[in-house]
Amino acid sequence: MASMELIESEIIALNAEVLANQTLLITLMTAIKATGTMQDPAITEVFDRSVNFLETRAISLGKTAAHGHVVGALGIVEDLRRSFLETK
Secondary structure (H helix, E strand, O other): OOHHHHHHHHHHHHHHHHHHHHEEEEEEEEHHHOOOOOHHHHHHHHHHHHHHHHHHHHHHHHHOOOOHHHHHHHHHHHHHHHHHHHHH
């Protein structure tokens, strides 16, 4: 039972870390945008490059790539894109 509690505790900690990183990323990009030093096309390029990187990585890994891991990462990038666009 203690082992399951440890695993659950680690999952909760990882989820918290991911949420914190996503929040920091969106807050940072929003602050940069507010300064006028980063315009929408540049921000869109950041998201596009992130998606391209993940897709290329998935292709290069082929069948060794964990499907849920890559699909999950792509979904997170798109969720972050939507979150950022909602801050306009």
